[in-house]
Amino acid sequence: MTEAAQRLADAYGTHAIELSVAGSQVLVAQVREGAPLDIILTADATTAATLTGLGVVQGEPQAFARNRLAIAVAEGNPLGIAGLGDLAGPGVTLVLAAPHVPAGRYTAELLDAAGITLSASSLEPSVRAVLTKVQLGEADAGIVYRTDLARPGITGIEIPHEINPITEYFAAALTTARDPVAASAFVAYLATPAAQNILAELGFSS
Amino acid sequence: MSRVVPIRLAALALVGLALLLVPIAGLLIRVPWSGLGGDLADSGDALRVSAVVSVLATTVAVGLGVPLAWLLARGRFRGRGLLRAAVLLPIVLPPVVSGVALLASLGRTGPVGRFLEVFLGFTLPFTTAGAVVAAAFVALPFVALVAEAGFRSVDRDLEDVAATLGAGPWRRFRRIALPQAVPALAAAVVLGWARALGEFGATVTFAGNLTGRTQTLPLAIFFELERDPEAAFSLSLLLVAISLLVLTAARRTWAR
Numbered sequence: 107m108t109e110a111a112q113r114l115a116d117a118y119g120t121h122a123i124e125l126s127v128a129g130s131q132v133l134v135a136q137v138r139e140g141a142p143l144d145i146i147l148t149a150d151a152t153t154a155a156t157l158t159g160l161g162v163v164q165g166e167p168q169a170f171a172r173n174r175l176a177i178a179v180a181e182g183n184p185l186g187i188a189g190l191g192d193l194a195g196p197g198v199t200l201v202l203a204a205p206h207v208p209a210g211r212y213t214a215e216l217l218d219a220a221g222i223t224l225s226a227s228s229l230e231p232s233v234r235a236v237l238t239k240v241q242l243g244e245a246d247a248g249i250v251y252r253t254d255l256a257r258p259g260i261t262g263i264e265i266p267h268e269i270n271p272i273t274e275y276f277a278a279a280l281t282t283a284r285d286p287v288a289a290s291a292f293v294a295y296l297a298t299p300a301a302q303n304i305l306a307e308l309g310f311s312s
Numbered sequence: 313m314s315r316v317v318p319i320r321l322a323a324l325a326l327v328g329l330a331l332l333l334v335p336i337a338g339l340l341i342r343v344p345w346s347g348l349g350g351d352l353a354d355s356g357d358a359l360r361v362s363a364v365v366s367v368l369a370t371t372v373a374v375g376l377g378v379p380l381a382w383l384l385a386r387g388r389f390r391g392r393g394l395l396r397a398a399v400l401l402p403i404v405l406p407p408v409v410s411g412v413a414l415l416a417s418l419g420r421t422g423p424v425g426r427f428l429e430v431f432l433g434f435t436l437p438f439t440t441a442g443a444v445v446a447a448a449f450v451a452l453p454f455v456a457l458v459a460e461a462g463f464r465s466v467d468r469d470l471e472d473v474a475a476t477l478g479a480g481p482w483r484r485f486r487r488i489a490l491p492q493a494v495p496a497l498a499a500a501v502v503l504g505w506a507r508a509l510g511e512f513g514a515t516v517t518f519a520g521n522l523t524g525r526t527q528t529l530p531l532a533i534f535f536e537l538e539r540d541p542e543a544a545f546s547l548s549l550l551l552v553a554i555s556l557l558v559l560t561a562a563r564r565t566w567a568r
Contacts, residue, residue: 131538199438201520206539227438228520231534239520243421244437 150208154276167278209233351546358532369447377455385463411517442519462496
């Protein structure tokens, strides 16, 4: 999503947009403590609802992109992992996102739907940390977003749609925005075909 | 009252003191005193991991840091300044950089890490041993720094006398220098332990986060802050209390 946000910001053009990138829950904490932000993009409805509950967003957060989960393994899949079931093996070092970050919540949903219990070697503070551990070869596998698989050194294993939760990203203009109109305009822009095309190119569905 | 400190300096010193104490006071205000017992009871795993990791890390840091300190204090060789800089590097490195460096060397794909996996059959990342290595890495410079200062203050004349009486270098180290440096070494142990106990960035990067295995108190605080901020405040208070206790104990050895 970082790359997507950067591409969208560049394409928008009307205003120069600066990104402050962090896990959704960290962003919420920043907004709560009064960070000078105009727009927030979050990775799940829970975080969006938290923001609405805090009364810091203008109107309702708008869903603007969707994603799914996938298994990330080292390039070429040396352990021959074919699906979630293979992650439970004793020879597989698995890392997952911690349950309080959006990716961790989605992972819990996924494992629930699949009826599988997995024991992770580490519950990482962000989905990016999960990806990094796999990229560096410290972990054999991790569960990440499908759009994360384009990274070098990573091979993706698809998870069947029947059990794979649809993840949804939300955007909202903050009440503390320096220019509330411009902030709302960018949120509206995310729903336009131009923005949606960029998201689709990066693997996000709408 | 005789004024020995210029008023301008005193004013700045007070501001400095405020900068140090206001956050701690803020923490005390936010601690949920009524739920304190429950929060601490729930963090038994983190407490246990922290105790094990910090004690083992201190043992490693002292076992290796004291000889290094001796080398720095007494060794006469070229590049000693460079060596000292290298030893002290982890003090100024951002902890996450320490973690990345540990991954690059001792991780599964690092040169040493690969050797460990292939020949000894074990890996450090995501293990308690990995957390110990991360904590020892950041604690060792503190031990070496304080111990070196201690060795430097040892009376060289006594060692010279011992030498003329036929005592070899090992005997002079053990019987003359070491006993004199005990207060400094005690301070080194305490500081090293406090640093190991507080270690976060290198640990989460190198050893990961798993309850009961690598999740130490600082990691538990970080993750609780996003799940249950009240519990994070309780755990923070615990670490502040331990640190104060340790510093008070260490001050006695310094004051001697």
